[in-house]
Amino acid sequence: xxxxxxxxxGVWWIYLLLVLFSILWLVPVMTVLMTAFRPLSExxxxxxxxxxxxxxxxxxxxxxxxxxLGSKAINSAIITGFSVAAxxxxxxxASYAFVRLRxxxxxxxxxxxxxxxxxxxxxxxxxxxxxFRTLGFADGTWQPFLGMVLVHTAFGLGWAVFMMGSFMAGVxxxxxxxxxxxxxxxxxxxxxxxxPLALPGIVSFAIIDFVFVWNDxxxxxxxxxxxxxxxxxxxxxxxxxxxxxxxxxxxxxxxAILPPLALFVALNRYYVRGLFSGGVK
Amino acid sequence: MxxxxxxxGRARARGEGRARPGGTIAYLFVLPAALVFALFxxxxxxxxxxxxxxxxxxxxxxxxxxxxxxQFAGLGNYVEVLTDGRFWNAxxxxxxxxxLFPIIATVLSLAIAIGIWEISRGARxxxxxxxxxxxxxxxxxxxxxxxxxxxxxxVLPAALGVFGLDGANIDIGPLHLRLSEWLSNPGxxxxxxxxxxxxxxxAIMPAVWALTGFGVISFTAGLTAISPELIEAAxxxxxxxxxxxxxxxxPQLRGAMVIVAVVFVIYALRTFDVVWVTTQGGPxxxxxxxxxxxxxxxxxxxxSPSAGQATAIAVLLSAVMVIGAYPYLRxxxxxxxx
Numbered sequence: 323x324x325x326x327x328x329x330x331x332g333v334w335w336i337y338l339l340l341v342l343f344s345i346l347w348l349v350p351v352m353t354v355l356m357t358a359f360r361p362l363s364e365x366x367x368x369x370x371x372x373x374x375x376x377x378x379x380x381x382x383x384x385x386x387x388x389x390x391l392g393s394k395a396i397n398s399a400i401i402t403g404f405s406v407a408a409x410x411x412x413x414x415x416a417s418y419a420f421v422r423l424r425x426x427x428x429x430x431x432x433x434x435x436x437x438x439x440x441x442x443x444x445x446x447x448x449x450x451x452x453x454f455r456t457l458g459f460a461d462g463t464w465q466p467f468l469g470m471v472l473v474h475t476a477f478g479l480g481w482a483v484f485m486m487g488s489f490m491a492g493v494x495x496x497x498x499x500x501x502x503x504x505x506x507x508x509x510x511x512x513x514x515x516x517x518p519l520a521l522p523g524i525v526s527f528a529i530i531d532f533v534f535v536w537n538d539x540x541x542x543x544x545x546x547x548x549x550x551x552x553x554x555x556x557x558x559x560x561x562x563x564x565x566x567x568x569x570x571x572x573x574x575x576x577x578a579i580l581p582p583l584a585l586f587v588a589l590n591r592y593y594v595r596g597l598f599s600g601g602v603k
Numbered sequence: 604m605x606x607x608x609x610x611x612g613r614a615r616a617r618g619e620g621r622a623r624p625g626g627t628i629a630y631l632f633v634l635p636a637a638l639v640f641a642l643f644x645x646x647x648x649x650x651x652x653x654x655x656x657x658x659x660x661x662x663x664x665x666x667x668x669x670x671x672x673x674q675f676a677g678l679g680n681y682v683e684v685l686t687d688g689r690f691w692n693a694x695x696x697x698x699x700x701x702x703l704f705p706i707i708a709t710v711l712s713l714a715i716a717i718g719i720w721e722i723s724r725g726a727r728x729x730x731x732x733x734x735x736x737x738x739x740x741x742x743x744x745x746x747x748x749x750x751x752x753x754x755x756x757x758v759l760p761a762a763l764g765v766f767g768l769d770g771a772n773i774d775i776g777p778l779h780l781r782l783s784e785w786l787s788n789p790g791x792x793x794x795x796x797x798x799x800x801x802x803x804x805x806a807i808m809p810a811v812w813a814l815t816g817f818g819v820i821s822f823t824a825g826l827t828a829i830s831p832e833l834i835e836a837a838x839x840x841x842x843x844x845x846x847x848x849x850x851x852x853x854p855q856l857r858g859a860m861v862i863v864a865v866v867f868v869i870y871a872l873r874t875f876d877v878v879w880v881t882t883q884g885g886p887x888x889x890x891x892x893x894x895x896x897x898x899x900x901x902x903x904x905x906x907s908p909s910a911g912q913a914t915a916i917a918v919l920l921s922a923v924m925v926i927g928a929y930p931y932l933r934x935x936x937x938x939x940x941x
Contacts, residue, residue, distance in 0.1 A: 328803065333721060333722055336718050336721055336722055337722060337725075339718060340715070340718050340719065340729050341729075343715060343733075344729055344732040344733070347732050347733055347812065348732060349745070349751060349758050350744075350747035350748055350750070350751050350809075350812060352750055353747060353750045353757075353758060354670070354746070354747050354750060357750055357756075360738070365756050366755055366756060367755075367756065368756050368763075368836060370758075370836070374631055401856070408639075409634075412636045412639060413637045415632045415633070415635060415636065416632065416635070416636035416637075418632055418924035419629050419632035419633040420633075423632065423633075423635065424629065425630060425631035431633070431637060431640075432936075433936065434640070434645070434813055435636075435640065435930065436932070436935050438644060438934050439932075439935060440869065440924060440925060440928045440931065440935075441648075441920055441921050441924060442872070442873040442894075442917075442920055442924055444894060444897055444916075444917040444919070444920055444921065445647075445648050445651050445871065445917050445919065445920075445921045446643075446644055446647035446651065447647075447651075447897075447898075447901075448647050448651060448654075448661075448897075448901045448902075448910060448913050448917065449647040449650035449651055449654060450643075450647050450663070451661055451664075451902075451915070453646070453647055453650070468745050472639055472642070473643050473644045475639050475643070476640050476642070476643035476644040477637055477643075477644065479639065479640055479644075479864065483636070484935065497608055507628075508628045508629075508632070509628075511709050512632075522800065529894050533738055533866070535785070536740070537739075537740030537741070537742070537743075539738075539740070539742045539875070539876040540875050540876065540894075540898075541742070541882075543879075543898075544898070544902060554740055554742040554743075554876075557742055557746060557880070558742055558876075558879055561746055561749065561880045562880070562883055564880075568750060568753065570748070571746055572750065574746075575743040575746040575747060578740060578742070578743045579738070579739050579743050580742075581739070582738040582739075583735065583738050583739070585738075586735070586737075586738045588641065589747035598741055602780070
């Protein structure tokens with residue numbers, strides 16, 4: 323628990339500083355809430371003037387339909403949902419192999435996967451664009467989504483194997499050996515013993531991967547056309563257009579913030595545990 | 604690099620004692636991952652490295668399988684990049700990030716974590732305030748801070764206005780601060796050999812706001828692991844609050860400090876999102892960082908034959924990152940599953 327508190331008294335100035343800082347930290351949040359929920363004309367002289375304030379959802383309607391952030395939000399949901407599902411599935415299978423099996427190329431593949439946690443995404447970024455054209459992912463209805471999901475999966479695998487692998491390695495060997503004696507094969511051990519026991523680790527990874535994919539700007543900006551672009555790209559484009567659309571942009575930013583935030587609040591325990599297993603992406 | 608290979612070797616040697624020979628089934632488990640990784644990571648990465656030795660554009664890309672596209676440039680792209688003033692300007696701005704962002708974010712999160720650790724009531728609520736922005740994308744964080752900087756209804760100009768400081772010019776020695784136009788020209792700091800454009804700070808601020816939470820979480824974990832007896836002993840020896848913090852608490856946080864610093868340095872090196880939405884690298888190239896320059900070289904104009912230079916920058920950036928984060932990479936590999 324708290325260390326110095328019990329031994330030395332007088333913490334009022336620590337409270338004071340912390341409260342000051344947390345107010346500073348909340349200023350951008352208050353700003354975006356007020357800008358998103360109030361008409362732009364009302365906040366011209368400062369959103370902190372609350373006299374006669376009206377609150378409206380008009381900005382969200384504007385952001386969703388006129389600024390076309392609604393379709394972008396759906397794109398984000400598609401990309402994120404499938405990317406997380408694919409990364410968790412493919413990554414969990416590979417993690418089991420790394421943790422419990424021996425095979426040629428194990429060390430090399432592990433080294434390459436872990437390196438991707440440090441090497442910047444720029445190392446793959448530019449050739450991906452012609453590569454998408456070659457593979458037919460550059461246009462179409464679902465093809466760009468598929469391409470994007472595969473790139474996110476490839477990029478998330480290092481992290482997946484690192485995190486889920488460490489949780490799987492924590493499953494007691496006696497349990498899997500008992501399974502073996504009962505005649506279970508690798509698939510049985512993986513699906514009926516390892517997966518249920520490593521579930522907290524898998525959930526932790528899924529949350530972090532969700533936040534990462536949902537928040538990605540660079541890959542979406544580079545690889546996807548306007549019809550498939552995620553919410554982050556939509557917001558960034560509105561922002562750089564330099565039109566006075568702060569109300570709509572604020573509503574859009576809130577839309578982008580909400581899903582990862584809700585996930586964090588609902589599954590806080592798993593999120594923090596995941597972060598402890600080795601840094602952020 | 605040999606060290607890393609040795610570390611892998613050791614991990615594997617340890618692993619072989621415990622992991623079972625998998626036979627064909629092992630490959631079935633690892634095949635989907637290997638396939639996706641090979642096609643959408645290794646292959647493009649290989650293309651980046653190889654194509655950095657050729658002249659090409661996004662519309663007429665270099666292709667390994669098609670010698671007709673091979674317009675060999677040798678080290679030309681690297682020479683071009685390394686003799687380009689714009690690259691060194693971007694490298695300098697990235698260096699500003701590299702110095703300022705990890706220091707500000709680490710010191711702030713350490714102070715906040717220790718502060719929260721010392722109080723009892725409200726600790727959880729306070730910690731939440733600093734941790735929640737971690738889930739916010741850097742894109743959205745940039746949008747939020749652009750609003751804070753807004754000259755009409757931003758909190759920063761308004762707060763400065765209360766003290767009559769909005770738009771004030773402050774010159775202290777080499778520092779020329781203009782308390783206005785936060786996203787275009789808030790002033791400069793003359794270093795003698797170079798000029799720091801303070802507009803970079805306007806892009807660094809949102810990143811500090813968003814990522815300090817990671818430091819707070821990591822330091823909090825380190826703090827809860829310190830034994831109360833240690834602090835009690837220091838107190839009995841007559842140490843005051845600051846002496847305890849400085850000589851007992853902070854040394855115990857060495858491990859957390861390394862992880863936090865490395866993560867922040869890695870972030871600073873490849874920063875893109877937050878610069879893109881706040882300043883777009885501008886005005887001009889005043890806040891253009893390496894990741895932005897790279898993107899523009901390749902993708903601002905699809906027919907521009909400078910994609911090779913962009914991939915050369917990508918190779919340089921990755922090399923710096925791998926060399927700089929090499930000890931961290933080794934520590935990650937040491938945790939290899941057995």
